[in-house]
Amino acid sequence: MSDIIVDPRKTNYDIRHQKVGTKELTRFERIHTEIFIGSREGSAAVAEEIAELIQSKERQGQQCILGLATGSSPIHVYAELVRMHKEEGLSFRNVVTFNLDEYYPMDPKGAQSYVRFMDEHLFSHVDILKENIHIPDGMLSPQEVQKFCVDYELKIKALGGLDLQILGIGRTGHIGFNEPGSHRNSITRPITLDHITISDAAKDFNGVDAVPRKAITMGVSTILKARRVILMAWGTHKADIVRQMLEGEITSSVPATYLQLHANATVVVDEAAAFHLKRQKTPWLVGPCIWTEDLKKKAIVWLCQKVNKPILKLTNRDYNSHGMSGLLAEEGSSYELNIRMFNRMQHTITGWPGGKPGADDTFRPERAEPAKKRVLVFSPHPDDDVISMGGTLLRLVEQGHEVHVAYQTSGNIAVADHDALRFAEVAADLLSFGNSKNTRHQLFLVQVIDQLKNKGESNENLSGSLKIKSLIRRGEAKAAARFCGVLDEQIHFLDLPFYETGKVKKKPIGEEDLQRVYNLIEKVKPHQIYAAGDLADPHGTHKVCLDIIMSALARLRNKTFMKECYVWLYRGAWHEWPINEIDMAVPLSPDELRKKRKAIFFHQSQKDEVMFQGSDEREFWQRAEERNRETASLYDGLGLPEYEAFEAFKRYYF
Ligand code: F6R
Numbered sequence: 001m002s003d004i005i006v007d008p009r010k011t012n013y014d015i016r017h018q019k020v021g022t023k024e025l026t027r028f029e030r031i032h033t034e035i036f037i038g039s040r041e042g043s044a045a046v047a048e049e050i051a052e053l054i055q056s057k058e059r060q061g062q063q064c065i066l067g068l069a070t071g072s073s074p075i076h077v078y079a080e081l082v083r084m085h086k087e088e089g090l091s092f093r094n095v096v097t098f099n100l101d102e103y104y105p106m107d108p109k110g111a112q113s114y115v116r117f118m119d120e121h122l123f124s125h126v127d128i129l130k131e132n133i134h135i136p137d138g139m140l141s142p143q144e145v146q147k148f149c150v151d152y153e154l155k156i157k158a159l160g161g162l163d164l165q166i167l168g169i170g171r172t173g174h175i176g177f178n179e180p181g182s183h184r185n186s187i188t189r190p191i192t193l194d195h196i197t198i199s200d201a202a203k204d205f206n207g208v209d210a211v212p213r214k215a216i217t218m219g220v221s222t223i224l225k226a227r228r229v230i231l232m233a234w235g236t237h238k239a240d241i242v243r244q245m246l247e248g249e250i251t252s253s254v255p256a257t258y259l260q261l262h263a264n265a266t267v268v269v270d271e272a273a274a275f276h277l278k279r280q281k282t283p284w285l286v287g288p289c290i291w292t293e294d295l296k297k298k299a300i301v302w303l304c305q306k307v308n309k310p311i312l313k314l315t316n317r318d319y320n321s322h323g324m325s326g327l328l329a330e331e332g333s334s335y336e337l338n339i340r341m342f343n344r345m346q347h348t349i350t351g352w353p354g355g356k357p358g359a360d361d362t363f364r365p366e367r368a369e370p371a372k373k374r375v376l377v378f379s380p381h382p383d384d385d386v387i388s389m390g391g392t393l394l395r396l397v398e399q400g401h402e403v404h405v406a407y408q409t410s411g412n413i414a415v416a417d418h419d420a421l422r423f424a425e426v427a428a429d430l431l432s433f434g435n436s437k438n439t440r441h442q443l444f445l446v447q448v449i450d451q452l453k454n455k456g457e458s459n460e461n462l463s464g465s466l467k468i469k470s471l472i473r474r475g476e477a478k479a480a481a482r483f484c485g486v487l488d489e490q491i492h493f494l495d496l497p498f499y500e501t502g503k504v505k506k507k508p509i510g511e512e513d514l515q516r517v518y519n520l521i522e523k524v525k526p527h528q529i530y531a532a533g534d535l536a537d538p539h540g541t542h543k544v545c546l547d548i549i550m551s552a553l554a555r556l557r558n559k560t561f562m563k564e565c566y567v568w569l570y571r572g573a574w575h576e577w578p579i580n581e582i583d584m585a586v587p588l589s590p591d592e593l594r595k596k597r598k599a600i601f602f603h604q605s606q607k608d609e610v611m612f613q614g615s616d617e618r619e620f621w622q623r624a625e626e627r628n629r630e631t632a633s634l635y636d637g638l639g640l641p642e643y644e645a646f647e648a649f650k651r652y653y654f
Contacts, residue, residue, distance in 0.1 A: 039234035043076030073168030092128040100176040106138030136216035165226035173254030177217035186219035243276040310639025365584035373527035380545035382477035390596035397485035409499035415469035461502035480602035533569025
């Protein structure tokens, strides 16, 4: 891989961590790291390096021995390799692969098996020889496992070792399934999975109880012996563990830190996963900076929190003693700078998210005119609108704008079977109560009830139960939107096809997905679009829904009505915009916050025991309220007005 960092702004810091003589320390990472704007760009670079290695081995008449990983991190790499095979003739005939791990026990035909994963994402699409594929066997008896593991090691050794190992990183810091506590000298072996890994895997197994407690994994030493190692991490949810791996001491509690011992390892991350790295978070502490206005704002917000002072009380000394003397030299003194930054932050606050009619809007986030705007709110799942911007939605309606809400996906897989059964039984009772002659409907309901009752442990969602689950979420979304004052004819259900697999794994985006979003925007001709700009999970539904909107916007860019359209991004249930990135902060009074909570309560199927809880055990309304209150307290800490809560938005320029 060439040492290119896609974003040229970052090349300032492109010197490896070193403490040689008086040389400037410009990076804090202890493993060579490349940051890309997104996971696609990073994955393309990794795929390119793999392809070059395969081809150079082929030219030398040698086999290429690859160590492969599963999970969401390498998915785009495999997709790119498949593309290269199909379009550019990249051959895998000289490739031998060893996968890192497999759940234990696991039937290779099982939906969650890594055999199936590799087949679906890579092997069945390329010309690799079946006999060259090695994946730990999840079907062995406990007596056979030990010998299998030793043989796995010997096979790798006999082939001359791994030329390249690719890795992801778990939130526990595992590489392969080497969980915290793994020894540096460990080899291929059975291991007990950490409870965090089990809870992260729950979404693939439709619940935590079905996740195997054990796995077979290559060891740390097996991985470290590879001649080249590339670890990939994408998304905000990896940012904390990525920082520990790159900036922390080597420790068995974060096994990925062992990669600091490898002479030829590279960590490839996107900006979201790099978020907590010192060179990203506090570049002024790392080396000389180009002080853009946005970087100044970021630095000052950080400084306020560091010295626990509001903006207007920051002194020259505060700046000088926190790595910002360069900024001070550029600005002359802190006085003017403080006032300018204070004003910038203050101008983000508005109780008029659709613009304040008749007011001077020079420094307001939204235009005063037209006084009545057409607003289109996109909600990836049926509850994101009220969770993330319920208060703003209420205000937009109250302030007389024409508010449309578009639910992008049905969200059906997040409804529990017992809820679907309850509704199916009510519907069936209603039909018989009404003495309905429609036997087709009755038959359908009898079948669904039967399927749901006799499902046992199966994860499968049959089409009848999926239909009912979609309708449950549709009903909840309608009730919540109505409660916020949105008119029935302005509530739109897009049911985007990419989502409709009945499983966590979705289809790729298709033309129909794009068309549905495009057509609605063209029909509404909005002055404002709100969308979920949530990048916590780069392969998750929110990111896909955002990609679809972005593609539709790119196609619509030249339409006259689009020139008048502002796009505002809110964040989903999981996290908020960093305070320095907020372009519009809408305050909520205690009463408005209560009303928002009520709107969220309409989503009853998502209360108490949610199917996809993630690592945060709080309910959605609790997360939303705590997040909104936290934003208000951060504003307060900067010396800005003290509110109960804020909903935050970032403007997207397209
Ligand atoms: C997969 C593996 C794991 C994953 C890690 C990250 O074969 O060994 O270490 O790489 O759990 O998983 P994702 O990529 O799904 O975030």
